[in-house]
Amino acid sequence: MSVILECKNLTKVFGPKTALYGLNLSLESGRIIGLLGPNGSGKTTLIKMINGLISPTEGEVLIDGIKPGVDTKKIVSYLPERSYLNRHIRVAQAVELFSDFYEDFDRGRAYDMLARLHIERNEKLSTMSKGTREKVHLVLVMSRRARLYCLDEPIAGVDPAARDFILSTIINNYDENATILISTHLISDIENILDEVIFLEYGQLRMFSSVDDIRFNQGKSVDTLFREVFKC
Amino acid sequence: MAWALDSERPIYTQILERIQIDIISGTYKPGEKLPSVRDLAAEAAVNPNTMQKALSELERTGLVYAQRTSGRYITEDVDLIQDMKKEIAESQIRDFLEKMSRLGLNKEDTLKLMEILAKEEDT
Numbered sequence: 001m002s003v004i005l006e007c008k009n010l011t012k013v014f015g016p017k018t019a020l021y022g023l024n025l026s027l028e029s030g031r032i033i034g035l036l037g038p039n040g041s042g043k044t045t046l047i048k049m050i051n052g053l054i055s056p057t058e059g060e061v062l063i064d065g066i067k068p069g070v071d072t073k074k075i076v077s078y079l080p081e082r083s084y085l086n087r088h089i090r091v092a093q094a095v096e097l098f099s100d101f102y103e104d105f106d107r108g109r110a111y112d113m114l115a116r117l118h119i120e121r122n123e124k125l126s127t128m129s130k131g132t133r134e135k136v137h138l139v140l141v142m143s144r145r146a147r148l149y150c151l152d153e154p155i156a157g158v159d160p161a162a163r164d165f166i167l168s169t170i171i172n173n174y175d176e177n178a179t180i181l182i183s184t185h186l187i188s189d190i191e192n193i194l195d196e197v198i199f200l201e202y203g204q205l206r207m208f209s210s211v212d213d214i215r216f217n218q219g220k221s222v223d224t225l226f227r228e229v230f231k232c
Numbered sequence: 233m234a235w236a237l238d239s240e241r242p243i244y245t246q247i248l249e250r251i252q253i254d255i256i257s258g259t260y261k262p263g264e265k266l267p268s269v270r271d272l273a274a275e276a277a278v279n280p281n282t283m284q285k286a287l288s289e290l291e292r293t294g295l296v297y298a299q300r301t302s303g304r305y306i307t308e309d310v311d312l313i314q315d316m317k318k319e320i321a322e323s324q325i326r327d328f329l330e331k332m333s334r335l336g337l338n339k340e341d342t343l344k345l346m347e348i349l350a351k352e353e354d355t
Contacts, residue, residue: 032279164234164277171274192234192243192278212242212282221239 002064004029004148004179005050009059012045012203019045021203022059029147030176032193034211034222035183037200038230043183044081046200047150050181051078063148074103077146079154083137087126091119091136098140110143113169117162131158135166142169149180155189167193188223197222199229234277243278248286250276255295255306256317266296266304 005027012020020042027033035043048054049061052068063072085094091114098105114121117135125133134157141149155163163186170180171193184190191211199207206229214222237246251272254260266272269287273280287304290296294312298304307313332342 030281032281167277168274171277171280172270174270174273174280176280188239191239192237192276195279195281211279212244215240215242219240223239 002029003027004064005181006062006065007046007059008062010046010049010056010061011058012042012049012054013057019203020049023203023205025198025205025208027179027181029179031195032170032174032180033182034187034190034194034197035181035200036185036187036197036222036226037206041200042203043200044152045203047078047152047181047183050148050150051076075147077102077141077144077149079138079141079149079151081152083133085125085133085137087124087133089125090121091123091125092121094125094136094140095121098143102144104145105140106143106145109173110139113139113143117165131162134158135162138166142173145175145178147178149178151180151182153184154182155184155186160189163189187226188221191222194222199226201230235275237276237278244282244285244289247276247278247283248289251286251290252295252316252320256313256320260306262306262310262313263308264306265302266306268303 003026005025007023007025010020010023010025011018023042023046035046037043045054049056050063050068052072060067063076066072068076085097089097095107095110098110099107111121114136117139119132119136119139125136128136134154138151138154141151155166158166167190174180182190182194194211196208196210197214198205211222214220214225218225220228235247235250237243251260260266266287267275269280269284272287273283276283287296291298291304293316294309295307295316296304297307329339329342333339337345
């Protein structure tokens with residue numbers, strides 16, 4: 001198994017606050033991994049560093065052995081916490097935008113998923129509900145044939161039926177050479193599709209384990225374990 | 233519809249049991265081709281690697297065999313399926329007797345009660 005993502009002593013300091021502290025982590029290809037942790041534990045900071053939006057204060061993050069940059073953006077598909085898509089464009093224009101930007105973008109796959117979600121090509125993003133806009137962005141991100149997908153809270157804003165659709169989309173498009181990193185608070189919704197989970201706490205790695213190992217060793221779900229570990 | 237899985241036990245164990253029961257009960261016939269890992273994973277709404285692991289374990293027990301290029305098939309060994317059926321039935325009966333004993337019913341009481349209920353169901 002090849003390593004797709006490696007963090008070595010990865011640290012990010014924002015003024016007086018340390019968002020990530022000495023994170024060492026190695027993720028293999030062909031996995032679906034949950035990135036879990038309470039608010040402010042460093043999940044989004046980690047994802048932003050993987051995507052080169054912010055730089056490490058110390059340490060490094062490597063994607064397929066290289067530092068974030070133009071070359072890694074070709075193989076990393078990123079769904080940010082908040083959509084950056086211009087609201088004044090239509091769905092078809094957003095599809096063209098992605099098609100222009102990314103060589104690995106599969107237009108057919110995008111339109112197929114949009115059709116199943118009953119989203120019209122000529123619909124304007126500005127007239128959509130927040131949840132529908134999130135679906136459009138997720139479809140675009142999942143329509144790339146990337147090696148690493150970073151999804152920052154992909155299902156928080158959508159209804160339960162669309163959540164199921166998104167999860168089945170992830171399973172159906174699963175490629176054994178790709179790894180999907182999903183940050184979320186909705187653990188019980190996605191637990192069954194995860195291989196492994198990462199627990200972050202105060203910017204440090206609290207646990208990195210397979211879902212079935214947790215269930216086997218602790219006799220409880222990841223969701224229950226999370227509630228116990230991070231009890232307020 | 234996703235398979236109903238409980239949240240405490242390993243997912244792998246549960247999907248293994250589920251497919252085993254589908255084979256024993258004849259939902260999948262001897263010699264029948266199993267759906268692909270991806271299709272089964274999508275149907276169950278579980279991780280494809282977990283499904284793969286469960287199918288490999290079924291292969292190890294002989295209930296399922298793989299043909300190099302064309303996928304996985306249910307065994308044609310009907311005796312093996314019958315043995316497995318007996319084994320699972322026995323284990324469930326043992327669990328049941330254990331529960332009855334916790335209710336304070338000994339084996340004879342339990343058997344008597346079962347006979348009465350079985351007759352009622354017939355009529």
